[in-house]
Amino acid sequence: MAATSLNAPNAPLLQKTHQTHVFLKPISTIPCQTSARRFSISCSATTQDRLSVQSQSQDRVFNFAAGPATLPENVLLKAQSELYNWHGSGMSVMEMSHRGKDFRSIIEKAEADLRSLLNIPENYAVLFLQGGATTQFAAVPLNLCAPGDSVDYLVTGSWGDKAFKEAKKYCNPKVIWSGKSENYVRVPSFDGLELNPNAKYLHICANETIYGVEFKDYPVPRNPNGVLVADMSSNFCSKPVDVTKFGLIYAGAQKNVGPSGVCIVIVRKDLLGNAQEITPVMLDYKIHADNNSLYNTPPCYGIYMCGLVFEDLLKQGGLDEVEKKNQKKAGILYNAIDESKGFYRCPVEKSVRSLMNVPFTLEKSELEAEFLKEAEKEKMVQLKGHRSVGGMRASIYNAMPLAGVEKLVAFMKDFQAKHA
Numbered sequence: 001m002a003a004t005s006l007n008a009p010n011a012p013l014l015q016k017t018h019q020t021h022v023f024l025k026p027i028s029t030i031p032c033q034t035s036a037r038r039f040s041i042s043c044s045a046t047t048q049d050r051l052s053v054q055s056q057s058q059d060r061v062f063n064f065a066a067g068p069a070t071l072p073e074n075v076l077l078k079a080q081s082e083l084y085n086w087h088g089s090g091m092s093v094m095e096m097s098h099r100g101k102d103f104r105s106i107i108e109k110a111e112a113d114l115r116s117l118l119n120i121p122e123n124y125a126v127l128f129l130q131g132g133a134t135t136q137f138a139a140v141p142l143n144l145c146a147p148g149d150s151v152d153y154l155v156t157g158s159w160g161d162k163a164f165k166e167a168k169k170y171c172n173p174k175v176i177w178s179g180k181s182e183n184y185v186r187v188p189s190f191d192g193l194e195l196n197p198n199a200k201y202l203h204i205c206a207n208e209t210i211y212g213v214e215f216k217d218y219p220v221p222r223n224p225n226g227v228l229v230a231d232m233s234s235n236f237c238s239k240p241v242d243v244t245k246f247g248l249i250y251a252g253a254q255k256n257v258g259p260s261g262v263c264i265v266i267v268r269k270d271l272l273g274n275a276q277e278i279t280p281v282m283l284d285y286k287i288h289a290d291n292n293s294l295y296n297t298p299p300c301y302g303i304y305m306c307g308l309v310f311e312d313l314l315k316q317g318g319l320d321e322v323e324k325k326n327q328k329k330a331g332i333l334y335n336a337i338d339e340s341k342g343f344y345r346c347p348v349e350k351s352v353r354s355l356m357n358v359p360f361t362l363e364k365s366e367l368e369a370e371f372l373k374e375a376e377k378e379k380m381v382q383l384k385g386h387r388s389v390g391g392m393r394a395s396i397y398n399a400m401p402l403a404g405v406e407k408l409v410a411f412m413k414d415f416q417a418k419h420a
């Protein structure tokens, strides 16, 4: 693709070429990129210093952060190409009225695509909310029970613990099992759980982001009228899930499905409408459900980004395919850890190791700083474990390419060879 004539000193910020948008900045600020993976640009002498094609790969790192986390490259590029003028509307999604037809089409498509991905039945509402998953720690008890009601919390990590502590303000929660004394390395057998026969709900955190403990199947509440509630923030849309096993699922977007600022709630409709009197309007699920998540101004751009991610996941073949990729990536990394003869160690019980967050320690902990520094030099960043556990943590969400995990594993082997 040849560069078009873009020579005027104050050229417009954006010009459309055949396939993509080319961004221009003043000569002094932008070096020319003459090649990139997706676009091949031949710069003439006069345009050379002023042309920057916003493609990447070469200049992006492998970001192993736990969230906000890496997003699919093609989604970022699509958002970039639509940023300035969405579908000929003459404005960016950031500038649109949330009640206009354009944004309505965006949120409706996002919901429809999410429904297809997770096979969400009609008797469940899908809500796009704000306040992160942390807000749901309060919204769940406020909506699902009266002040004195009993509820059960199965705690497999610090997010479940935080959810329990918040619920104490609004109902009568009980921790029926906690892995804290063992430093959160497992999920208990469901047979021995002392579930309360009157509990309005049983709460789990489906994937504990910090400790890397993931439920592979789910407990059933003992109360026939009780429901299972799951915080799926860090494994949402990473694999198929039978939504009908849950009364409510919630997930902050910023790990697998979008930027921070959006929290998705999937809730069975018959559970709506019984919020405690003190419930703030913004935490009342029924109000959001009745208004299709447009009761007030929603996080429009974040919802748009989630929609692009859902579209991409469907294009990949849906969550069965996505799960296969995630299993492959996680398998390679856990194998490398397990085969390192103790140089690296993952403390989590094998049967419940997370496909998304892989924590590991170095036998020689004095090497951790060097490991991180060397990894960063190789453009692999955010590998430091959570401050509460130390060690390393590689978050390998849907958008982490296989190449990123392969590169990390090659680096780990090399590092070991140098320091064993």
Ligand code: PMP
Binding pocket: 067, 131, 132, 133, 134, 135, 159, 205, 207, 208, 209, 210, 231, 232, 233, 234, 252
């Ligand atoms: N639950 C889990 C499992 C998480 O990983 C996080 C964030 N790391 C939260 C809840 C809190 O999410 P937020 O910061 O969006 O409130």
